[in-house]
Amino acid sequence: METKTKATTAWLNTVEYREKNFAREKLVINPAKACQPLGALLCALGVEGCLPFTHGSQGCTAYFRSTLSRHYREPIAAVSDSMTEDSAVFGGQSNLIEGLKNAYAVYNPKVIAIFTSCMAEVIGDDINAYLGNAREQEAIPQDFPVAQANTPSFKGSHITGYDTMLKGLIDCLATPRQEDKINDRLYVVPGFDTYPANLREYKRLLKMMDAPYTLLPDYSDVVDAPNLGTFELYQKATSISEMNDALNAASYLLCQTYSTPTTSKYLASKAVPFETLSMPIGVAGTDKFIESVAKFTEKDVPEEITMERGRAIDAMTDSHQYIHGKKFALFGDPDVLIGLVSFLLEMGGEPVHIVCTNSTPLFKKAMESLLASSPYGQGATLYAGKDLWHLRSLLVTEPVDMLIGDSHGKWAARDANIPLVRVGFPITDRVNLHRYPIIGYSGVINLITMIVNTFLEDVDRNSPEAYFEMMR
Numbered sequence: 001m002e003t004k005t006k007a008t009t010a011w012l013n014t015v016e017y018r019e020k021n022f023a024r025e026k027l028v029i030n031p032a033k034a035c036q037p038l039g040a041l042l043c044a045l046g047v048e049g050c051l052p053f054t055h056g057s058q059g060c061t062a063y064f065r066s067t068l069s070r071h072y073r074e075p076i077a078a079v080s081d082s083m084t085e086d087s088a089v090f091g092g093q094s095n096l097i098e099g100l101k102n103a104y105a106v107y108n109p110k111v112i113a114i115f116t117s118c119m120a121e122v123i124g125d126d127i128n129a130y131l132g133n134a135r136e137q138e139a140i141p142q143d144f145p146v147a148q149a150n151t152p153s154f155k156g157s158h159i160t161g162y163d164t165m166l167k168g169l170i171d172c173l174a175t176p177r178q179e180d181k182i183n184d185r186l187y188v189v190p191g192f193d194t195y196p197a198n199l200r201e202y203k204r205l206l207k208m209m210d211a212p213y214t215l216l217p218d219y220s221d222v223v224d225a226p227n228l229g230t231f232e233l234y235q236k237a238t239s240i241s242e243m244n245d246a247l248n249a250a251s252y253l254l255c256q257t258y259s260t261p262t263t264s265k266y267l268a269s270k271a272v273p274f275e276t277l278s279m280p281i282g283v284a285g286t287d288k289f290i291e292s293v294a295k296f297t298e299k300d301v302p303e304e305i306t307m308e309r310g311r312a313i314d315a316m317t318d319s320h321q322y323i324h325g326k327k328f329a330l331f332g333d334p335d336v337l338i339g340l341v342s343f344l345l346e347m348g349g350e351p352v353h354i355v356c357t358n359s360t361p362l363f364k365k366a367m368e369s370l371l372a373s374s375p376y377g378q379g380a381t382l383y384a385g386k387d388l389w390h391l392r393s394l395l396v397t398e399p400v401d402m403l404i405g406d407s408h409g410k411w412a413a414r415d416a417n418i419p420l421v422r423v424g425f426p427i428t429d430r431v432n433l434h435r436y437p438i439i440g441y442s443g444v445i446n447l448i449t450m451i452v453n454t455f456l457e458d459v460d461r462n463s464p465e466a467y468f469e470m471m472r
């Protein structure tokens with residue numbers, strides 16, 4: 001029996017099995033994505049006094065909350081109207097009305113953000129009509145703001161849910177755009193970004209550049225609250241008054257492309273100016289972000305930022321020899337992948353396997369053109385729509401030096417006997433990584449630190465040379 005198991009395990013590492021694995025059509029194994037409502041929930045946490053509310057199953061809500069809680073090691077507040085079998089037959093209206101009544105009375109929110117789980121979507125619940133009935137039945141006051149997002153998980157993913165919820169929140173809370181009431185602020189949308197340190201980095205850079213701004217949504221304090229001895233259900237987030245004025249923004253800067261298409265389309269329909277960027281990972285990505293903000297403020301880039309950029313370049317120069325020529329496999333969300341690949345190419349690293357379950361034709365085109373722009377990108381292949389079991393086959397048949405992705409990549413990395421540098425979401429088996437930015441020039445330094453020191457640790461542990469890398 002043992003011999004048979006060993007033989008099967010060995011066969012899983014063959015090219016023959018890889019071909020069979022890639023021929024699979026109906027089965028997905030360990031996809032690199034989460035479901036739509038999880039993204040909606042994260043987005044809703046970023047608005048002051050907002051209570052995320054799942055119209056759907058309690059089990060789904062437990063999954064979103066526990067995944068976010070394990071990543072942040074923080075309690076994540078959200079409620080559900082607990083639809084069960086009877087709601088699947090008769091519809092979830094009574095659950096929604098009862099749930100809204102309780103949520104409003106017990107948790108005292110300033111706004112409720114409703115999003116749906118698969119069950120409500122499969123039976124076609126009309127949340128807008130139910131909401132009207134809830135108001136008529138006085139479950140909530142007539143004028144109480146409730147944002148809505150339809151988030152069916154049988155299509156899209158967490159990034160789609162984030163996007164739809166963001167549009168829903170603006171649509172619910174913002175007053176119509178009035179050309180004589182345009183405010184002076186740049187509304188900066190981070191996109192589906194699970195690093196509170198990234199959100200703080202955006203704010204720090206915007207402050208340094210003297211840009212009047214609103215970060216939307218801003219859940220940095222919600223998912224990374226200080227321990228002061230008491231639990232606050234609602235932490236500081238994007239204020240209601242800034243939400244009310246969101247359509248009167250001077251302009252928007254969307255810092256991810258693939259997690260904001262619905263929001264950008266909505267802004268365009270309201271004649272709100274906006275610009276969409278790639279996530280500012282790496283020097284070129286950060287430069288573009290800084291240039292866009294400088295264009296908005298019409299001010300020079302301050303000296304401190306030039307110094308920060310110089311330090312990042314210095315860190316790259318100090319350590320490029322450890323990344324140059326190394327082969328990498330990566331997986332994750334489209335925006336993070338574009339940023340990471342751009343960073344690796346800047347360092348002379350060679351991406352080989354890029355797995356993106358959430359790929360789109362637009363992303364494929366952007367990634368291929370990024371890879372084509374560098375001599376280090378020539379050996380890379382983008383595996384669009386593939387999962388982490390496909391990735392395992394790639395790693396064991398066409399080895400690389402390092403895997404970059406979230407904690408779900410650890411089994412493939414173990415089987416391939418290569419290190420996994422954890423970037424993305426969720427990261428449940430290491431601490432504090434969400435507290436280090438991966439965007440901006442400081443993100444460049446952090447990525448170098450993580451990647452290079454992982455290589456060095458690995459070599460050092462097995463090196464017969466006791467003075468390995470001790471600079472003498």
Ligand code: SF4
Pocket residue numbers: 035036037057059060063116117118119153154
């Ligand atoms: S995929 Fe659908 S059923 Fe599964 S947790 Fe997400 S919303 Fe619930």
